[in-house]
Amino acid sequence: MVSFVTIRFRNSSQPLIRSLCPPLTPSPGASPISSPPPPRQPRTSASLLKPKPAPRLRAAALDEYERAHEALWAQATAVVNVKALIPVVLDQAANTYTKWRSMFLTVLGKYALTYHVLEDEAFPSRPAWVQADCCVLTWIYDTVSRDLQQSLMMRQGPARGAWCYLEDEFLGQKESRALLLETKFRNFRQESLSITDYCRQLESMAASLAEFGEPIGDRQMVLTLLHGLSGKFRHMVSILKMHRPFPTFAEARTHLLLEEMEIDARPPSPPSALVAATPRPAAPGAPGALHLHARERLLQHALLHPPVANALAAAAAANAEVNRLLLADTVVPP
Known part of the structure; x- marks a missing residue:
């Protein structure tokens, strides 16, 4: 009969069973007795997390990304008048945030710069990223009203900070x-x-x-x-x-x-008040019309037939004669 003793180590929860009898020697040709496998260690939460890339690998990936977009970012930096690309001025009174945001993101996507306004991660130690961020921030300054421009310049942050401020200003509350x-x-x-x-x-x-x-x-x-x-x-x-x-x-x-x-x-119709107030011309046989006709004939006769030196005097005399005729209510024959 073989007796066993159970020994439990202080730092281990797994019992170890050892036999007090001498170890058995395997017979020739028999397979040796294998020792029990070591206990499986429990998986910790740290082992479940994905390992983060090393800083050297991350820097290499950023270098490759910058080389791939270097020419495109150079074109964005060369843009002189961004208002030709974004003709909308962001203003609180006009409520143009929707149109401005849509057009601004379209232009940023054209030059692969949307990362500067939609992501919180920044790389201030990389010169290429700083230059591109300054370009985006300049575009924001150029396409907002003076009041908003003053508020943004007082904060002096990156392009992401300016974008979040405008978003909260127009979409907050x-x-x-x-x-x-x-x-x-x-x-x-x-x-x-x-x-x-x-x-x-x-x-x-x-x-x-x-x-x-x-x-x-x-x-x-x-x-x-x-x-x-x-x-x-x-x-x-x-x-x-x-x-x-x-x-x-x-x-x-x-x-x-x-x-x-x-x-x-449609042709415009005359107002009724104007039609009622318009005076009608006098009838051909009315006394007033004959008096006016006589005035015109006498003035023409005085100015055409007398000598030039007496033209003004003849005109004055003709005018006096016309006044006399008007008072006497007579008609001068044509």
Whole structure:
């Protein structure tokens, strides 16, 4: 009978079973007895994490990325007038953030520079990155209003910081801004605007509301468009409302543009007050007309027939004769 003793080490939770009997010697030709495998160590959370690349490998990857975009960044640095690429000026009063942001990101994508405004990671120790970031920051300064430009220059941060400041300035406090903009959208009127400008402003406010998380449907766009039309398009409101199926915003705008062209092509009618105030010419046989005719004939006769030296005196005499005839209410025969 073989007895066993269980020994538990202080720093190990796995028991080790050892036999007190002498080890067995394998017979010739038999396979040796293998020792038990070592206990498997539990996997720690650190071993589950992906290893980070070494700084040397990261620097090499950045060098390769900069070499691949060196020519493209040189073209971006050579841009003198960025307003030719981004013709929109960002202004709080005009509410042009949506259009400005879309055009700005398009230009940055053209030169592979979107990383400078959409990512938080910076590389201030790399000259190529610093030069490209200064280029993007200059473009931001050149395409915003003077008030925003002053606020950005006071912060003196990278392009990412300027971008986040503008984003918070126009999209911060979304609920309050959305409430004010939606009220303005519902109560907007055409007044003296053309159909093109009126529709463009409605679309701009709808796009801003969509950024605030309050999108406006196409049907609501049409109803707001009809609600704010001026008086000369009031007859189109009933026509478009009865249209089946209900027109889209693009269709309603097309109908209104055609009606605007037809209204502008009509000849203007004279105002009724002007027609009533216009004096009518005197009848040929009226006394006043004959008196005026006599005045003209006498003046012409006095200026043509007398000598030049007596022309003014003859004219004065003729004028006095005409006044006498007018007082006597006589008519001079032609």
